[in-house]
Amino acid sequence: MNKITGAFVWLALLLGSCSSKKQEAGEAVADQAVTLAAPALEYAPAANASGASADAEQPETLANGSSGPAAVPVNPAARQLIYRADVDIKVRDLARTVTRVDSIVRRSGSWVGAAAQTRSDEEWRQEMTIRVRPEKFTGLLSGLSTLGTVERKSLTSDDVTAEHADVAARLRTKRALEQRYIGLLGQAKKVSEVLEIEAKIGQVREEIESAESRFKALNDQVAYSTITLKLYQPLALPTPGAPVLSFGSRVAEAFYGGWEFVTNLFIGLIYLWPLLILLGIGLWLLRRWRQRRVQPRAEA
Template sequence: MGRVGKGMKRIVFAALAVGALLLGGCSANDSAKPTSAEAPGAAPLRENAGGDAQTDQSKAMPPIDGVTATSGPVEGRALIYRGDITVRVEDVEIASGKVESIATKLGGHISSQKRVSGSRDAAASITMRVPSKSFDAAMTEIAGLGKEQSRGSNTEDVTEAIVDLDTRIAAQKASVDSVRKMFERAVALSDVVLLEKELSQRQAELASLEAKKRRLDDLVSLSTITISLAGPNTEIPVEKKRSPGFLGGLEAGWDAFVSSIQVILVVIGFMLPFLVAIAIPIVLYAWLARRKRRLAPAPPPNPGVPPLEG
């Protein structure tokens, strides 16, 4: 028993010694790490996390996939605004005049208009051009002329098309200038004729590109609004909405079938006068030929063949 007790005491003392050594090692490792007080550069870095530290890191990091960060404003897009609106009004003539006043007030103009006068079927179709920034204001004022029946609008981004045209115009101008310089230095008659033809062709291409650019600039600067004004009793056509899925396909097929029948009837109606004009002489000729055969005398009977004498 005495030996066993001494052995147990030795094991306990050894375990305590190992635990003390491990605890001392951990304390030494913790003391080796610098604290905020021992690391003077840590606190300023933490305080300037949103400033110089990030600036230095951004300078040190290379751009990813060639993309660099920019702090400038985003370049504006070139947008074309188009809209259409249908309004039922009490007096189409008065409302048309108000539409012209709205266009003038907003810095635009009326590009085209068509009116149908009448007490029951009075209507007007007007195309208005107003600055793009006044598009919403114009639509709101037009809707206030009466009872709005329908409205639609769409926006088209032509930024890439304009950039492409600008690039092509610049390249074409340089090409025209180059050919013009060669034309001015040409001496031989054959060279003059050839360069003159080439210069004319390139100038025509340049003029075409510039015309397209002016057209796009006009559409971007001035939005287009198509206005339909209807009188109190004018019937407004309603766009038919198709059902989705199988029913929609069935409706579309039926409409196509009806349209085909209508086209066939139209063709028959168109051809009928010609068919009648052709059929009358044919029928008359057949009737006369039949009558002639009926009135012709019957041929005499063929005489019998006499018997041969033996």
């Protein structure tokens, strides 16, 4: 009986030891999974209990007051388009035309972003950049076309819908990754772990700032179209009047012209000296030939 009881006790101890080893192995695997989760955060955003991104539930607001990339767009199917136009207009009075441009721009609710004016002997030119809402883009172009003669007009549009969505998605992912790293930073116990996580946080924040800058630029270009307007006024060059010459001045001019003609003729003859020599030789040979023909007749 004692032998059977001892066998049961030994078997119970053996099963308890195996269960303890399995529990330790499970904890080691769990710790390894937590360690491997940190690098994987760069490719997967944090998810809540429903499986959706944590940032997607809380829309964010950027510094300029516009809705951030974490906000769900009201109309996901809307296209993100950037409109641009380059217009060259020839005007009669540049100063008056610039005043008209300011009036037209203010009435349309637009604004001038930059302006530069240059003047040369041939023309007076002013170039300005106008920012306008897309819904008033065509109307403003029509109003500007009445300022003078439109010599060039170029219209372009860029569809940045895919880029806009990509930047917004990357920004959400990077922000979720930053929060996960901050959570791991609170659980770190070694100095080396703290330094490594802080370096990762700094890298992620740089990427977030770059994505935010690009996102704001896209929003600005979509919200306000750009018109580059070039106005120029041709300037007439003054023509000097013909001077009134007196009789003495005309006589002196005639003497000077005659002397200049003689001088040019003499210089021209000098240029022709090879032809003069050849002509002289030709005349001499012709005279000798005639003398030889005349001499036999005289002797006969």
